[in-house]
Amino acid sequence: xxxxxxxxxxxxxxxxxxxxxxxxxxxxxxxxxxxxxxxxxxxxxxxxxxxxxxxxxxxxxxxxxxxxxxxxxxxxxxxxxxxxxxxxxxxxxxxxxxxxxxxxxxxxxxxxxxxxxxxxxxxxxxxxxxxxxxxxxxxxxxxxxxxxxxxxxxxxxxxxxxxxxxxxxxxxxxxxxxxxxxxxxxxxxxxxxxxxxxxxxxxxxxxxxxxxxxxxxxxxxxxxxxxxxxxxxxxxxxxxxxxxxxxxxxxxxxxxxxxxxxxxxxxxxxxxxxxxxxxxxxxxxxxxxxxxxxxxxxxxxxxxxxxxxxxxxxxxxxxxxxxxxxxxxxxxxxxxxxxxx
Numbered sequence: 001x002x003x004x005x006x007x008x009x010x011x012x013x014x015x016x017x018x019x020x021x022x023x024x025x026x027x028x029x030x031x032x033x034x035x036x037x038x039x040x041x042x043x044x045x046x047x048x049x050x051x052x053x054x055x056x057x058x059x060x061x062x063x064x065x066x067x068x069x070x071x072x073x074x075x076x077x078x079x080x081x082x083x084x085x086x087x088x089x090x091x092x093x094x095x096x097x098x099x100x101x102x103x104x105x106x107x108x109x110x111x112x113x114x115x116x117x118x119x120x121x122x123x124x125x126x127x128x129x130x131x132x133x134x135x136x137x138x139x140x141x142x143x144x145x146x147x148x149x150x151x152x153x154x155x156x157x158x159x160x161x162x163x164x165x166x167x168x169x170x171x172x173x174x175x176x177x178x179x180x181x182x183x184x185x186x187x188x189x190x191x192x193x194x195x196x197x198x199x200x201x202x203x204x205x206x207x208x209x210x211x212x213x214x215x216x217x218x219x220x221x222x223x224x225x226x227x228x229x230x231x232x233x234x235x236x237x238x239x240x241x242x243x244x245x246x247x248x249x250x251x252x253x254x255x256x257x258x259x260x261x262x263x264x265x266x267x268x269x270x271x272x273x274x275x276x277x278x279x280x281x282x283x284x285x286x287x288x289x290x291x292x293x294x295x296x297x298x299x300x301x302x303x304x305x306x307x308x309x310x311x312x313x314x315x316x317x318x319x320x321x322x323x324x325x326x327x328x329x330x331x332x333x334x335x336x337x338x339x340x341x
Contacts, residue, residue, distance in 0.1 A: 004178050004214050010247055011175050014168070015065035019057050019092055020048035026183040026320065031287040036308050039189065039318040042290065043180060046297075046325035051091025051118060054084045054325025055203055058172030059164030060092045066168055068096055072158035076150045078103035080271050082295050082329040085163050085200075087115040090124035100124040101154060103146060105131045114332030127153065139165065139200065139229040163200025165235075167242045170206035174243055177210020177218075180320070184218060189318035191217045195307075196322035197300035198222035198260055199270075201229075201236040203324065208236070208258070209243035212251050218320075222260040223303040225296050226270030233258040265303040271295055273337060276302035293326030294333060 001009075025044045033040045049057025067075055075098045079086040086102045093100040102119060108128035112120050119126055129149070137145075143161045150159060164170065184190050198204045204222040211218055222236075229235060233255035240258075244251040267274025277298030284290050284301060292298040304321055307313045 004182070007174070007178060007213050007247065011171060014062055014171060015069045016061050017065040017068060017092075017096055019050060019061050019095065020053070023179045023183060024048055026180070026187065029284075029288050029290070032284065035287065036305075037315050038308050038313065040304075041187070041189070041192070041318065041320045043183075043320055043322045045176075046323040046327065049088055049092065050095050051088055051122060052325075052328055054088055055322070056085045056088045056164055057092065058176055059169035059202065060089060060172075062171045063160050063164055063169045064092055064096045064098070067098060067158040070158065072098060074099045074101055074154060074157035075160060076101045076103065076154060076157045077160040077162065078105070078146050078150075079162050080104070080295070081106055081109065082115050082271060082332055083162075084115060084293075084296070084324075084326045084329065086124075087118050087122075087328060089160060090119050090122040094122055098158070101127070101150070101157065103127045103129065103150060105129050114330070115328045116332070118328055136230050138231050139235045142229070161200075163202050165200045165202040165239065167239065167246050170202045170209070170239060170243055171246075173203050173206025174210035174213065174247065177207050177216060178214050181211070181214055181216040181218060184320065189320070191219065192318040192320050193221055193313055194218045194320045194322060195221045195223065195300060195304045197225050197296040197324055198236075199225055199228070199296060201232060201260075202239065203322070204258070204260065205236045205239035206243060208240040208253065209247070209251070212244060213247055213249055220259045221303075221307070222258070223265050223300040224260055224262040225266060225299045227262065227266045228270050231255075232262065233260055236260065261303060265299045265306070267299065273333065274299055274302065276306070278337070280305060290323075291327055291330065292323075293329040294337075295329045296326050297324060
């Protein structure tokens with residue numbers, strides 16, 4: 001039995017609610033590759049799952065599988081106003097026969113647009129609690145606080161942390177690491193750079209653990225899109241270490257091991273488009289007909305472009321961009337904001 005087969009067998013021991021078909025495509029971007037002089041590929045996790053989909057689908061398969069096994073009737077999560085995770089959780093909860101409840105810690109907008117409009121269509125209960133600020137907290141402390149608030153408000157329920165940030169949800173990206181590694185090897189790019197957006201960090205943690213567990217040569221680059229959390233690399237390192245332990249192969253990650261670029265590409269703040277991100281949206285749309293969202297993937301793709309153009313990614317290297325979805329957020333912004341007119 002190969003190392004990959006052994007890991008697949010271990011993953012199959014956990015309850016899982018199928019929400020998508022795998023593998024997702026790994027496609028080359030020929031026009032952009034020609035323009036940059038670097039092979040650029042895109043991993044299409046943007047279209048998987050219900051409710052217009054996205055990468056959180058992989059996490060929700062394990063989380064909602066567990067919720068069903070525990071006979072839950074309500075599922076609760078939280079996020080920013082244009083949270084893709086919250087929207088996909090609402091849709092996947094409906095697939096699972098669960099009642100979705102979503103918490104936001106900002107004032108209720110005058111109009112529900114983008115992901116918020118889809119939440120409404122899905123019948124999710126949304127709670128807007130404008131706490132104001134709250135900066136400087138660790139991710140773990142924030143999760144504990146919201147868990148308590150949700151319990152006080154709703155009573156018994158199945159709680160999912162922001163972004164699906166726990167070891168069970170992130171098994172989805174341990175499994176994805178096997179998938180991406182196999183595809184990269186088949187394309188002759190086993191040492192490619194794999195670039196992705198990091199909002200709550202669970203996808204990055206899952207890939208870090210998965211790459212170690214399957215012995216992959218892919219090199220990860222996470223682009224922070226929010227500056228949201230105190231001690232963010234430490235949170236990611238703890239989660240990746242926990243994933244390896246749960247898979248029966250302990251591996252201790254340190255904060256310095258986390259391949260995260262924290263400051264350079266966030267722009268003004270989380271949830272607001274950055275000038276570089278908007279330029280990336282227009283460039284990729286017009287070169288390849290591929291759409292990014294302004295909150296997550298545009299900022300990460302702007303990072304990829306900048307790293308290539310500053311020769312931080314070598315011209316001899318291949319680059320894979322993990323497209324995590326988020327298209328509905330485009331429709332929460334005006335024409336002038338997005339299209340540059």
